[in-house]
Amino acid sequence: MNNIIGEVLKLLDSSLSTDFDYSNVNQSLDFLFRKSFNDCQSDNILVSLSSVEAVLEKVWESLHTGVWDNASDDIRKLYSHASLLKTKLLLKTSNNEIALKKTIKAIDMGLLMGNSFKNELTQAATLLCKALQLYNSVSPAALVCNDNKSNDNNCTLDRTGDHILTIHQPSLETFLRDFLQPKIPVKITGNMEHWPALSKWEDLNYLIKLAGPRLVPVEIGSSYTDSEWSQKLITLEEFINTRILENNEKPTYLAQHQLFNQIPELKDDIRVPDYCYLTENDGEEPDINAWLGPKGTVSPTHYDPKNNFLAQVVGSKDIILYDPKWSKCLYPYEDKFLMNTAQVNPIKPDLSKFSNFPQAKATLCTLNKGEMLFIPPGWWHRVESLSVSFSVSFWWK
Template sequence: MISCSDCPPIVLNKMIDHWKARKWSIEQLSSQITKKLSCKLCPKKNQNLFETQCPHENITLEEFFSWRQNDVDNNNPLRNYKPEEFSCYIDYKYMKDISPMEHMKAVDWGVFGFPDRDGRDSTIWIGTEGCYTNCHYDSYGFNLVAQIQGKKRWILYPPWESSYLYPTRIPYEESSVFSEVNVKNPDFERHPLFKKANPYIVTLDPGQVLYVPPQWWHYVESLEDSISINTWIDISEDSESRVSEAVTRCLVSLLLEARQQLNQVPTADDTWINPGEEILPLDANIQLLQFALTSSYHRDADKETNNQEKLCKALQNIPVRNKDTTLKGKRKWIGNTETENCKSTRMCVHDKGDNSDTVNFKEKLCSHDVDVQSSQGEDIPYIVMVERENKDEEKETSVKHQTTDLCRSSLETCSSHSTATLFEKLVKSVLHPKVIEATVKELNQ
């Protein structure tokens, strides 16, 4: 299945040219989206601050655009921030909550196999050059990200390199697991294992769509003022992830109470909870956990699995190109100079003509006859595989070993033995997603 974690990120080209949203600009939207929106402001000299460490303001898109044009009046909440010193990010906004109804049909995920998905199932991200999203992975589903305006750089890491990313749930945000590492400027004394990580890096241009496989780490930065629109697609494994997240939420509420008993009063830049995240009382969290467990036992596996196959079915006849190689004449696309690279990355798709449930989708694409010379001159969709920076690194195979490394990597970052430090070590170990996932799987068995 294309949404399995072994599948690499892929860039889908010329597949959203029919979207009305493709013509959007920040200037245009500033007169159409009139609601006040929360934005994150971060100093450009430090590109690794968490949301809890950044100031936030409520602004309109018109005020945002005026600020970018250096046309700020005394009523603009951004008047005290210089554009050359701060980035501004209006991130993670559900379109159905902020956009006019006519915007909903300006987004159409049907070409990717989801005809019922439009702006109502999408979030929009609007930011200035220099804004960023901290390195993290999403607990649920896979992600389709459409670039509308400006360029963004994505730095991605596969799930099997999680031990090198020093996962943490502080700050806590439901369904997001953050990395402690500053991937742009790493401190190898604090995070020595990060030297082993090999990123997949891609610059996403307007009109391109990035497929982010399940639980892949990603750090995202805007190279220009930009607009992105994305949608998350559920997968069958989400039922277990929801149980893990419900357990985590229960633990967070308990640990917050314990923190207060230790007289650790959170400061403005030391809070454990991301802005917009609400921690409910423990009894309410227990009810959510019971609901997640019940839903896990009674889930419709066939429907969820079908969701995973829809994208693959929609893409299986799209030609694949090597971004660095121009091929002439009609020949088989081999993806890379080494044929084994076509076999090393699995993108699976259900094939009714095959005896097995899945086939190696990338191998199928690699052996697909494509007239690259003629197609390059035509305005047709095509796929580009995102390749890792260092192809010599082998994938971790022992999940048990990986879980141990993950816990160790988080705990080794602190050297002090004060009560506060020991308590934070406890939090990082107890809340570690792989520990919780392993426990949930054991309970299910």
């Protein structure tokens, strides 16, 4: 335990020696930051901690004023550096189980809200999670996901749409010629058999043990287009125990999150499909996102600007796809932030408002464990989990 804590402190010391005079940061914030940094060298750790928390509170207010995309890079860098400093101060106060979880939370706030020192913060979180495992040496009983739950949704499209073509392990040449270049969706089987995630992620306790204290953003509500939809930061352990294993009135979804950048240990369990390297940009890695949630989570009908491989690791999903030629029949929102999202719900369409929707022809897909779906850019798709589900998406150009 002490060896791990010492390794983390050494890592943080080397980072905190970096110049942090960010020219565009408000002078009062800079003063507080310097005060907390200087006090860190003394024995008055609680005063130092109070100072750095004041910095973080002020920066938090600044980050949540206006549009997130317009947040100053200097402000976000200050948040990262203050989080790094807070991590060191917390480790100096105590290293018991509760203190370690609080420290990991501080690190994740720096990773999620900041834009710098990501390698240092990520390494520190990985090491501290290993230290936490020493408090829980006894492995709990496996929490195995059951993907045979019945589907009680009201979809009737199985009688009005074509089922997607399924092909087993196509060659790169076949995929490029028959699907990627003509932009035709296809379900591929047999290409995930070597993924460790297929067996490991079935046990939710594996995820809890590996990354339970890690802070993740979740979506609360049936769809991001609903007025009551919201977002929240909770630990992965809390999310699994209270939002996946227990029934909730509002579905909660860890959706479109770059979990594998935040927790690289999980990335070791997956493999980037070779097809993703058929790209215009040589050497560019795809964007990898995680999608974890209970039965009933829905991504409303939308399209993405990039090629998309959706790989199903745990559970099953129903997917409804529409060719881009049917875009007008799906009535996209006019709001610039939702222009890639359809107003019409294909499960229960309001034909009094969306009279042209019946002209749109659906393509249907049930994606099961170990299968991947290629979704070309511009293709509309609605995704619904039929059970507890863990999917990984790969976006590339």
